[in-house]
Amino acid sequence: MRVFEDRGYCVVITALINTAERFLPSSLRPVAAGAVRRACRIATDRGEHAAAQRMALIAFAIRILSAAIAFISQIIQARIMGEFEYGIFVFVWVLTVLIGNLSCLGFHSVIVRFLPLYRTEGAHGSLFGIAVTARVFSMLMATLIAGIGLGTLYLFGSMVEAYYMTPVFLALFILPMIALGDVLDGTARANSWPFAALTPTFIIRPTLILVFMVLAVHAGYRPTAETAILAALAATYVTSVGQFLTVSTRMRRRYPAVPRSYSLGAWLRVALPIFFVEGFGYLLTNADVVIVGLYLEPSEVAVYFAAAKTMALVQFVFFSVKAAAAPRFSTLVAEGDRMGLARFAGEMARWGFWPSLAVGAMMLVAGHLLLSLFGPGFSAGYPLMVILFAGYLAKSAVGPGEVLLTMAGKQQLCAWLYAGVLVANLLLNMILIPRFGLAGAAAAAAGAMIIEAIFLHLTVRKTLGIVLFVFADPMGAAHPQKVS
Template sequence: MTQTVSSTTDENLNLGILAKEAGIALIIKFAGILLTYVVQVFLARWMGTTEYGIYEYVIAWSILLAIPAGLGLPHTVLRFVSQYQVKEEWGLLRGIVRSSWLMTILASLLLSLLAAGVILLLNYYHPFAYATPLLIGIGLIPLQALVNLQLETSRAAKDVTLAYAPSLIVWPVLVVCGAFLVLETTHFLTGNLAIAIAQIALLIAVLFQLGLLLLKLNQEFEPSKPVYAIREWLGVAFIVLLQYGCFIILSKSDTIMVGSILGPEEAGMYGAAVKTAEWVAFVLTIVNIVAAPSFAALYAKDDIEGLQKVVSTVAVWIFWPSLVISLFLIAFSQPVLGIFGSEFIAANWQLKILVLGRLLSTWCGSVGYLMVMTGHQNKSLPVFIYTTVLNIVLNAIAIPMIGAVGAAIATAFCSAVWNIWLSFLVVKYVGVSPLVFRGLFQQFSSKEEIGT
């Protein structure tokens, strides 16, 4: 009896800490996403659809290429640092932090050089409009890769502010200030200038974050000689790289393909719809920020009951706000897109379709993180590969036929397939149900018991 009460108390305490951390993350992430959204609105208004489309196209490519540049190390670091803290293996902890940073720098610089060579070669034989913007933005690749790594390292160190403030607050503030300064000085703002400003601003944010992260690690973790398990880390990182790379391709390939097939103006309008639809997954992202390390820790302790309780609880936290945001965006799609400019209202159907796809994802809960943080990343790899290929094929068919609406339909459908498939795998291999319906049923049942 005493053991049961103690266990329940521990679970409630863990959920209380999780709720507190989620609250902090909610404030930071909300401020960051709102700020980023406002910056996108200003840039779209200052540059117009074509120049803004060029800017969005290059940013999408930099985010995409930062994934292979990171070698899958960001999420690998998040998982292993969380485990090493529980087991107090400080040498391995310091080893993975140091080696992951060095490997990311090396890989991202090599990939940047390769990308520059490919762009120059393609432009020499077949000149294309995006060549100069892509070359200007080539430095974004290593910077984005380092942001991803330092973000996950900070999350593992349980510092949500340090994880997200540099990229979500410092970077967009510097971008909008720099863009405004250029606009006031020269009275025009092109996509190329905006890309250069974004690059300089991100460099400042990365260096700022790195300095604070090193200070935190030296203060809070036991001093120890680094121990390296490179083969083990890279083995996990390779699978994570494929998975996360597929996720980014799924989320960015539609914008890139719309820009490549339909041109920068359509890419700009579609990009505004994508940015707006991302608000639906806002709470899901927040919960994943704070819950992912708990998934790894509880599974490492073989506490499946505790893991199920956490998963069901956070699924309910995700559900209601996501539903409200979705209904709002569907009902007021035109006024919301009109914030970007009157010409962006044409993307209202793309927005509605993308919102429905994002909403279904939130019903499935934290399926991706549950598979990776519990060591079942190999089992989920086919899901990532097949749905990514399906997404590219469907986009290639639908965009020429029905335009950007086709991209929205293809992306929403593949997102649904992705999440439903992963939900089955979580039940099979992790032993918990990630769907919101279990959490809602438990919540309803507990209220009935209290009522009786």
């Protein structure tokens, strides 16, 4: 069945490109023919490398569609709510997703680390054990954090701006489902199920948020941040429960039913360093919006968020490569194939950099037009897009270095690296935002990404002997280290 399915993909790809060839000049037709061969090879090859390439392409396509949906959704929401209410919503929603992700304590990535290993070894009891443990542990932690948040609001609510109180209160009830969704995302990625991994979070949830918001306003609810958070709450519960049913069913079909085996201590020893690594990285990604919300008015948060998310398609390219690389890195490390690991790491850097450059350039060309769609005051965010692009490009030049270090067992070193980058980011934000406002926030974010790229390049080269840079030979280090 899989062979016929792969051949079907190849036939479709060939037909599409052959049709396009009719409109191409003769000098470009060999390029199209080469694209047909490469696409068919990726679609039909059965190896782990081809699977990683397929996952990268599917993840990239999903993230592009997701970016379009999110962009349209944000435009409509900004138009419905206005700058001030929209700024409140995006600040609270970013905090919600951030805290929900951190509630997993690294278990959503531990699955990506261990599940391919357990599958290779045939240790299905441990495979099911870590899948169940990650879900339960993450939801319990998120529920605990939500309870602490409710208590904090009750005791110190007078210190919070009045317009944030109700949205934050409602958002606390979303945290367990955010955590569950992230764990299910990791479980699906570890099984190389890109649709099951990415579609719920990046396609279904934002679509439902918009649909529920529009329906609520149509039903007579005021177009406020509170209404938007209620829409997000409903959308998140529907999405996470649906993803849970889908992933659980596929797991039962793929693996034999065996008694579960648990190694909580071993998993925690790996999870906590990963938590710090990815937690620092996630904080880096979102710290600018959070700190802008702490220093500036919601209307300015709205402008910054619109500019950052308009340019975020560049980051989506990198995320797609990262999502595809993690399971393959884990497999190559488990096999001890250092040469293959280096080659694959270099290829992932190239897969991340060139599409990022192309997409970023297109975003800058269309930047003024895209920002104006949010409303008349949002075009002021265009200079921020230019600044942020420099940071995204620097990070994409070294590929998913943090994933490589984590899958190679260097998660503790990586945690220290990201701690340093996070400190630098916070210092830059605290220095630049009060003085330069939104431009300072963008400069701090870009500066942190450049520092991160330099640190990752140097650390990977020192510890693994791999030169992780888009324009370098990954095997160029003088004294390569053995992967353990």
